[in-house]
Amino acid sequence: MGIVDEDVARVRAATDFLLIAGEHVALKRVGRNWMGLCPFHNESSASFSVNAEQGLYFCFGCQASGDVITFVREIEHLDFVETVERLAGRAGIELRYDDVRESHDRQRRSRLAEAVERAVDWYHDRLLTSPDAARARGYLRSRGYDGELVRRFRLGWAPDDWDALAKALRVSDDVWRDSGLGIVNRRNRQQDDFRARVMFPIFDAAGTAVAFGGRKLEGGEGPKYKNSRESALYAKSRTLYALNWAKGDVVRANEVIVCEGYTDVIGFFAAGVARAVATCGTSLADDHFRMLKNFARRIVLAYDADAAGQAAAERFYEWERHYELDVVVANLPAGADPGQLAERDPEALRRAVTEAHPFLAFRLERALGAADMTTPEGRARAAEAAMAVVAQHPSALVRDQYVMQVADRCRIDATRLRSLPAAPSLASSSRSGVHSGPNGAAVYSRRRGGGGQEADGPELEALRLAVHRPEDVAHRLEEVLFADEVHLAAFRALAGAPTLHEAIAGADPDAGLLLQRLAVEETTADGDDVVSRLVAEAGKRVLAGLEAEARLSSEAFAAVAAKGTVAWLRAELARLPAVDALDRLVPWLVRWAEEEE
Ligand SMILES: [Zn+2]
Secondary structure, three states, X not given: OOEOHHHHHHHHHHOXXXXXXXXXXXXXXXXXXXXXXXXXXXXXXXXXXXXXXOOEEEEOOOOOEEXXXXXXXXXXXXXXXXXXXXXXXXXXXXXXXXXXXHHHHHHHHHHHHHHHHHHHHHHHHHHHHOHHHHHHHHHHHHOOOOHHHHXXXXXXXXXXXXXXXXXXXXXXXXXXXXXXXXXXXXXXXEEEOOOOEEEEEEEOOOOOEEEEEEEEOOOOOOOOEEEOOOOOOOOHHHOEEOHHHHHHHHHHHOEEEEEXXXXXXXXXXXXXXXXXXXXXXXXXOHHHHHHHOOOOOEEEEOOOHHHHHHHHHHHHHHHHHHHOOEEEEOOOOOOOOHHHHHHHOHHHHHHHHHOOEEHHHHHHHHHHHOOOOOOHHHHHHHHHHHHHHHHOOOOHHHHHHHHHHHHHHHOOOHHHHHOOOOOHHHHOOOOOOXXXXXXXXXXXXXXXXXXXXXXXXXXXXXXXXXXXXXXXXXXXOOXXXXXXXXXXXXXXXXXXXXXXXXXXXXXXXXHHHHHHHHHOOOOOOOHHHHHHHHHHHHHHHHHHHHHHHHHHOOOHHHHHHHHHHHHHHHHHHHHOOOHHHHHHHHHHXXXXXXXXX
């Protein structure tokens, strides 16, 4: 595993779960717990609950559950060690590793990240203060960037020099190379990768600097934009520019705007829409969607999505279905990119997002808008083109509605349209537009929020108390009092572990899930009352067995003994909730259970 257990526990204890969860979920206090819309499944009413004191969460909808480490892991797509390292970094805890090799890799990554971070600072400082950056500053001013924006995005300037950064950083050759900052040339000298470029530092979702995009100035050499090479820190397909700054707003709005360029993103921020991200010199890929689905359900494409072609369209539909997302296209004026629109008309940029169209509607508009609708031949061609677009959508229900639109616009009968050569293939699609919910979602949906606790029997109530107020009940509970297998397993896990977290970790999956859920539920139950009801139920179970024994026993002696015990047990049970009866019954039940074995 890598990190020593003790340090993992320290990190968990030092981390404020509410603070972390609050970056992704809008949480509202409900009683002693907090509730919000689950970031792990699509829902419209809150079933994601957090027990802040214990740092545990449970979703009554999809049963996602865990502690702050699981939460960060799932939402940021990190592995366990990365997650603990990130949280340790926030909490200022130095970690110890029990595996030397792993420790070495981690240290190496953090050395690379440190080098990139220093480069960010150095480039930024050059932009702000260096005389040779005057043209870069002029360019940024001309695009409407003020000092605040430049600082917010930590923009920089790579001077027109072949080793200025290398000389400033003075890192070892392998760190230099592996961090993607530059190369070691044939004469064994470190050489900068970026020169004479405005620098846009790229951070991962957690805010660690991982790479750069560099834009050349007018008359400069090479392509307009240049990106860092991929490195141990930086994979293009898993990085979205500005997600580190945007994610709070993205979660609040349940919407993320995806642009093609850094300046488009900054344009959105400047226009007051702080939920834009950009792919880094690559097209939107599966990994991007897997990341985004944790943050928002609505993906607004703020670029010419039609140019990406039909293959892209099919992928979008597939992602919509698979990740239960809505992919829409911002209604940008023809030919305008968001960066320019932000300078010219920020209001129009904001409107382009609110007036976004579903991807299919957008493509249809493209097909029909360009057509000549004045002649029957023109309308027929338009209809064919439009139907080819409609045919790609995997849902028959969705397709059918668009067929009606095409029929209206082209003045062609819908039945005729459906029989066009392009159309039949869509009917055979095996994919359906219906989303199936997560398995077993209904199992725990009964107890959303507070209230309604009467529905639970004393076993669950006792476990809930044992989780929340162990001092009230823990010492009075015994295994024999639990008839349900999962309840019993949960009780054993609780009784055998010093903390709730360790109990959850040590329990079998069903019992662990139950404990997670109980941790986010509330109880106002009275310990004495619950224990008394619990003992009464256990007593009645034993009583039923003894009565059967007394009736069925062929041996007279056994029958008499059983009858005597039955009479005693009945009398004691009738005296409940008297404390003296309780004090006699519990040890008797324990002994009875031992003899039964
Ligand atoms: Zn959920």
